Amino acid sequence: MALTRLHGIDPGRIGVFAGPLAGQPASVQRDTAREIERLGYGTLWYGEALAREAFAQGAIYLAATERLIVASGIANIWARDAAAMANGGRALAEAWPGRFIMGLGVSHAPLVRVRGHSYDKPYSAMIEYLVALEAAPWRGPEAGLPPIVLAALGPKMVGLAGERTAGAYPYFSTKEHVREVRRILGAEPFLAADLPVVLAADLSSARAIGNRHMSGYLGSANYRNNLLRLGWSEADLEPPGSDAVFEAIVAWGDLDRIRAAVGERFEAGADHVVLNFVAEDPSVPPLAEMRQLAGLTQGV
Numbered sequence: 001m002a003l004t005r006l007h008g009i010d011p012g013r014i015g016v017f018a019g020p021l022a023g024q025p026a027s028v029q030r031d032t033a034r035e036i037e038r039l040g041y042g043t044l045w046y047g048e049a050l051a052r053e054a055f056a057q058g059a060i061y062l063a064a065t066e067r068l069i070v071a072s073g074i075a076n077i078w079a080r081d082a083a084a085m086a087n088g089g090r091a092l093a094e095a096w097p098g099r100f101i102m103g104l105g106v107s108h109a110p111l112v113r114v115r116g117h118s119y120d121k122p123y124s125a126m127i128e129y130l131v132a133l134e135a136a137p138w139r140g141p142e143a144g145l146p147p148i149v150l151a152a153l154g155p156k157m158v159g160l161a162g163e164r165t166a167g168a169y170p171y172f173s174t175k176e177h178v179r180e181v182r183r184i185l186g187a188e189p190f191l192a193a194d195l196p197v198v199l200a201a202d203l204s205s206a207r208a209i210g211n212r213h214m215s216g217y218l219g220s221a222n223y224r225n226n227l228l229r230l231g232w233s234e235a236d237l238e239p240p241g242s243d244a245v246f247e248a249i250v251a252w253g254d255l256d257r258i259r260a261a262v263g264e265r266f267e268a269g270a271d272h273v274v275l276n277f278v279a280e281d282p283s284v285p286p287l288a289e290m291r292q293l294a295g296l297t298q299g300v
Contacts, residue, residue: 005166006147006190009098011069012042014262014297017194017276018061020285022051030064032285037068039290040297045073045103045169045192045274054079055088062096070096073169073192073274074105074151077125082132086145094143103169104129105151123156130164149190153177153226158184166190167271172217174248175268177230182269193270195261198252198278199289203243206252211240213278214249250278259296 016036021029036044044061048054054075061070070092075085085104092100106122133145150161152168158181161168167190170181178193185191196213200206217223218239227237227245236242241249251261265273275293277286 004188006101007098007144007166009069009101009147010042011071011101011192011272012297013266013272014041015043015045015069015071015192015272015274016041016290017073017274018044018046019276020279020282022047022049023283024285026060028285029060032287033061033064033068035287036290037065039294041068041275041290041294042297043069043071043101043192043272043274045071047073048076048079055092058092058100059095062092062099067099069099069101071101071149071169071192072103073171074103077104077106077129082129083136085129086133086136087138087140089146089148090138090140090143093146094141100146101149101166102146103149103151104165106157123160126150126157126160130160147190149192152181153222154229155180155184162186162189167192169274170194172196172223172249174227174230175264176248177226178265178268178270180230190272191270192272192274193265193268194274194276195265196250196276196278197258197289197293198250199254199258199292200252201254203247203252206250207240207243207246209280210246210250210252210278212282214241214246215239255293255295258293262296 021032046057054072058070089102106126147166149167149169150165152158152161153170158168162185168181169192171194182191198206198210218237218241224237232245236245251258262273277289279286
């Protein structure tokens with residue numbers, strides 16, 4: 001595994017995305033994080049949209065667990081200036097040494113506009129932000145920045161991730177895209193790959209559960225444009241997407257089928273696969289699904 005840029009942090013081979021936990025009370029988040037740790041998953045990744053602030057959320061998960069690696073996936077660069085981001089990251093890295101990875105991203109135009117910013121040049125904004133991040137003053141106890149990974153889809157942002165950070169975390173992706181990201185990054189940078197997962201007996205049942213997830217992300221210009229660039233047609237990407245694009249993005253079926261899909265991401269160049277559980281009831285933490293697939297943490 002490409003760990004040289006992660007400051008000695010080992011995220012494990014399999015992580016979990018905390019999407020369904022975002023709207024839960026802190027008590028539920030703490031209990032779920034402890035169960036994820038007990039089940040043997042290496043890293044808990046969490047997003048930042050318009051729910052809890054990224055570093056407050058990270059502290060909830062870190063304080064609830066003992067060994068679990070916690071990663072922002074992603075912290076929005078438009079939500080705070082570079083000094084605030086750097087100091088938030090340093091604070092968590094100092095309080096929980098070797099357990100926090102700082103994923104950064106440019107988010108999406110509608111979410112950026114809500115915060116009063118312009119989304120005209122996200123790539124240039126990220127370059128400027130990384131420079132300011134490295135120069136940010138810190139007056140707390142001695143602590144370095146945690147390892148940084150970028151939410152990267154297009155070649156330019158992936159290239160920046162490989163040149164300036166620990167690596168990349170592509171989201172709503174395909175194995176072909178993971179292969180392209182690895183090619184651009186080269187062998188050394190860390191590559192975490194998102195993998196939506198639906199436990200279902202057949203494609204029709206899987207789509208009944210997973211179409212909500214597909215429709216939400218196919219409605220986002222960033223993800224849609226990336227898939228168009230990869231050769232998918234407008235017809236394929238009309239929400240909730242064709243069967244072909246569904247099967248390219250979502251792992252569905254039983255443990256064996258999902259294990260095979262995880263293996264394909266590793267074969268394409270991922271160091272770490274993030275299981276993004278999509279359950280029938282999004283208001284309930286997907287603990288049953290996590291328990292069913294905990295065996296994936298062994299021998300992969």
